Amino acid sequence: MKKLSLIIAAVTTWSTVAFAGNPDRAGSAGASQLLINPWARNAALANSAMASVNGIEASFLNVAGLAFVRNTEVVFSNNQYLVGTGIQINSLGLGKRLGESGGVLGISVNNMRFGEIPITETDLPEGGIGNFAPTFTNIGLSYAKSFSNSIYAGITARLISEAIYNVKAQGMAFDAGIRYVTGENGNTRFGITLRNVGPPMRYRGDGLSLDATVSTGSGNTTTLNMDQRSEKFELPSMVNVGFAYDFNFSERSKLTTNLQFTSNSFTRDQFAIGAEYAFNNRFILRGGYQYETNITSDESRTTVFTGPAGGFTVQVPAGKNGTILGLDYGYRATNPFSGVHSIGVHVDL
Secondary structure, eight states: OHHHHHHHHHHHHHHHHHOOOOGGGTTOBOOGGGGSOOOHHHHTTTTOOTTTOOSTTHHHHOGGGGGGOOSEEEEEEEEEETTTSOEEEEEEEEEEEOGGGOEEEEEEEEEEEOOOEEOOOSSOTTOOSOEEOOEEEEEEEEEEEESSSSEEEEEEEEEEEEEOSSOEEEEEEEEEEEEEEESGGGOEEEEEEEEEEOOOBOOBSGGGEEEEEEEEETTEEEEEEEEOOOOOBBOOOEEEEEEEEEEEOSSSEEEEEEEEEEEESSSOOEEEEEEEEEETTTEEEEEEEEEOTTTTOTTTOOSSEEEEEEEEEEEEEOSTTOOEEEEEEEEEEESSSSOEEEEEEEEEO
8 A cells, every 4th residue: 555655646746746637728739639449348448448448458548457468468459539530549558468477568550541631732732732631640659567465566657640642740658557446356446547658749841841942142043842830739648547347147147347537638627427237248238328428518618529438348268278358339429420430350369
């Protein structure tokens, strides 16, 4: 408990320094794709499971959960994001336990594509000279470890890239998370994370340069290439605090409840609740709700999400060595557009 108290105090102090924001700063941060949960199982819980999420999917909500990878885990997920916009997010994650050290190494890759957009220029405002495809890519390297039967912690370093054909921005973000497990059979869990902390980013590239005609005197002119400098933008940092509790009805039936508070530095704070019912560890049903101020008002809501989420997992044994193969689905309601549909597969070796 002393170690846990020191860690929480350190994270809280760090977060106090890192956060000076309020809702008035909404929209002033960049790299907002870091706020999108790409994994189907956790999206179905409305991002409420930071105290209970295990495996490589924990690299998004609370990297400390990565320490629960048994041996090797592989997860793939496809998101039809805001159906009707044509945006897709493909994610791949791999977690591997490192021998007897008790540590787990994880890598995750998220790629967000927006389709093709016609190239236009000042002299050709109607296009007709080809298309370009914006791409956002995040690559995360995570490490988590159990320090006792009760305390788990982890850290993630994430490379961020946003690019079109002639302009790009690159940066780094860091996440840190802690989980404390207590109660009979470890059925009570607390978690705290600090996410998306890193230096400001800036766009650079040939798309920000232009040719300017400058007079050299005596009626002569020359053409100079000028490089415009874009303004820096901050990352959407946040602090999450969560709680989870398991109700074990029998050896084959379990209900996990989740509660989470998110303090955002560039938008409104959020509360999320979620529940996950597992039967025989083969069929898992999930549901959740994420709330923020005015989320029920079409006039005052500042997010496309309306709160509800749901989904399920079906998984079966795939070998004598305990390998499990599963299919995941998650849905989050939005207005406008037709929601976010997430479909994933996972393999636990």
